[in-house]
Amino acid sequence: MTELTLHGVSVSLGRGDARTPVLRAVDATCAPGVLTALVGPSGSGKSTLLAVAGALLRPDEGRVLLGGTDLAALTDAERARVRRERVGYVFQSGNLLGGLTAVEQLLAAASVAGRPARRLRAAAESALAEVGLAHRLHHRADRLSGGERQRTALARALFLEPDLLLIDEPTAAVDRTQAAALTALIATTAKQRGCATLVATHDPVVAEAAGATIAR
Numbered sequence: 320m321t322e323l324t325l326h327g328v329s330v331s332l333g334r335g336d337a338r339t340p341v342l343r344a345v346d347a348t349c350a351p352g353v354l355t356a357l358v359g360p361s362g363s364g365k366s367t368l369l370a371v372a373g374a375l376l377r378p379d380e381g382r383v384l385l386g387g388t389d390l391a392a393l394t395d396a397e398r399a400r401v402r403r404e405r406v407g408y409v410f411q412s413g414n415l416l417g418g419l420t421a422v423e424q425l426l427a428a429a430s431v432a433g434r435p436a437r438r439l440r441a442a443a444e445s446a447l448a449e450v451g452l453a454h455r456l457h458h459r460a461d462r463l464s465g466g467e468r469q470r471t472a473l474a475r476a477l478f479l480e481p482d483l484l485l486i487d488e489p490t491a492a493v494d495r496t497q498a499a500a501l502t503a504l505i506a507t508t509a510k511q512r513g514c515a516t517l518v519a520t521h522d523p524v525v526a527e528a529a530g531a532t533i534a535r
């Protein structure tokens with residue numbers, strides 16, 4: 320089981336005169352098996368922190384430890400590999416490929432991660448069933464609702480069994496009933512799989528269900 324820890328992480332964004340400090344000497348921990356809520360006002364740096372945690376962005380200072388690996392010290396190629404093999408990232412938009420069906424989204428991601436996609440079809444279908452999409456397996460992404468797209472993205476991330484799951488605003492596009500169900504699903508899955516799960520959110524439903532909180 321893998322823990323994520325940030326030690327003294329600082330990030331500034333923008334160029335020249337527009338360069339702005341966004342994260343200043345941040346220390347934070349996200350334990351395996353726990354849904355950790357990342358909360359704070361708009362513009363406080365939640366998405367930036369997710370990007371640093373997911374090896375998308377290298378901090379200017381500090382260490383980002385995923386298990387024993389300092390993501391801040393890796394080369395670009397090594398960080399790309401960590402992203403492919405160890406991190407599941409669910410963006411607010413879902414980030415799906417419009418022309419592919421829900422099942423194909425998962426199989427394409429498996430293929431990119433170097434897994435034998437042809438042998439994984441049944442597992443992909445059951446990952447989608449787990450997020451309540453058994454009836455949408457063969458719908459193209461551009462014909463899914465916003466909430467269904469995000470659940471497909473969640474199934475895709477979980478399907479690859481990441482050490483670290485990063486989710487940006489999972490409940491922004493769903494109604495209150497679905498928000499509670501989706502939050503419960505994320506918390507249960509984190510616990511069952513022992514996956515460190517960091518969720519940026521403005522939603523009190525998510526914050527209340529979380530086992531830990533990082534406040535920005």
Ligand SMILES: Nc1ncnc2c1ncn2[C@@H]1O[C@H](COP(=O)(O)OP(=O)(O)OP(=O)(O)O)[C@@H](O)[C@H]1O
Pocket residue numbers: 332333334337338339341359360361362363364365366367368
């Ligand atoms: N490329 C950039 N150049 C300069 N400033 C940036 C850049 N990207 C983001 N910022 C600034 O960094 C700050 C943090 O942004 P970030 O998206 O991490 O906040 P957030 O907490 O996720 O916000 P929200 O809740 O609205 O999504 C904001 O003030 C934003 O304007």
